[in-house]
Amino acid sequence: MKHCKKLTLLLIAALLLAAALMTGCTGLTPAQDAPADTKKEGIYVRLERDDAYAVYLNSDSFTKVCENADGTPLKSGEWIFAGEDVAKLSQEENRSVLFTVGASGSDDTLLEEASFFYDIAKGTLYVTVGAEGVTCSTSGEPDAMADVPPVLKLAILDEIDETVTVGVSGSSLRAVQAAVQLIDWGMNTGLGADEIGEAASTWLAAKNDGLTEYLQKLEMVDDAYQKLLTDEARDMLDSAGCAGVEITWGSQPIEPIEAIMQAAGLR
Incomplete structure (x- = not known):
């Protein structure tokens, strides 16, 4: 009898699992x-x-x-x-x-x-x-008005957060690589400085407990970015494993990047 009850329970569990998978x-x-x-x-x-x-x-x-x-x-x-x-x-x-x-x-x-x-x-x-x-x-009714505005997200900020590390071996090299990506983004984005600054402020505010560490990462990338605008760029790229990167930027600050740094309090 106990064996039968066990089989019954197993069968019920299997049916519930199958039902869950069907969803x-x-x-x-x-x-x-x-x-x-x-x-x-x-x-x-x-x-x-x-x-x-x-x-x-x-x-x-x-x-x-x-x-x-x-x-x-x-x-x-x-x-x-x-x-x-x-x-x-x-x-x-x-x-x-x-x-x-x-x-x-x-x-x-x-x-x-x-x-x-x-x-x-x-x-x-x-x-x-x-x-x-x-x-x-705010309404689930058919044809309800879209009354909640979307928030602009900057994927480049997530990429920096994922790739840059603080206080470990190779962190400076990763910061240079991230700075190269940031420059490429800054030169090709079609976003204006005002909307970038607002989006960056929103993104940073959402970091909460992780904000301090992220600002450290961003400061490292900013330091590399500023050096890549100087005559040091070629040597930095070669040392960071970016020998194949062609220097297509000049020595002037890149406005979209400056908007991010200003939102982060680095300007």
Whole structure:
């Protein structure tokens, strides 16, 4: 009898696991058009395109991904609840939390991505990922107005954070390599100095406890960047493993980079 009960429990567990896999979601919970009185504080995400194989939500402290276990495209038109993590963080730290929602295709190519601020006072936000972009609203009603503005994110700041280290062997070489990437970005971005400065300030404010370390990284990159504008550039590049990098910049400060450094208090 005990053996039968054990088998029954195992069978139930297997069925529950199969049901969970059928939803295709890791960390995100399907929540099809829940009645208003049962909707939770947090973020709902809905796909309005048929070529997305994964949808994700991330902030500076967590990432959640939803994808089908069998590798098929996600179903569009249904709300997915992104959980209470963002709401909980906003409530506990009494601040707005920057989060990013995006979708990727079959080969992990980025389809759409946008960032927004969540504040616990807003209660619930509804993010729609469509063929023409990502929008965010305080209402989940059909054709609701996108009344939550997107936040410009500077991917170059994330790259610096990921590649540059402080106080370890080779950190100065990595700072030079990051400075080369920063210069390339600064010379080719179409963004204006004002919007770059605002976006950088927003990004830095969202770092919270990690801000001090990041400013140390940015200061190292800034030092390398300024030296790359001088006659030292060729020797620095060769020493940092960037011998193949052609010096296409001059000696004048690059305005988009200066906007970042000013936002960081380094100017």
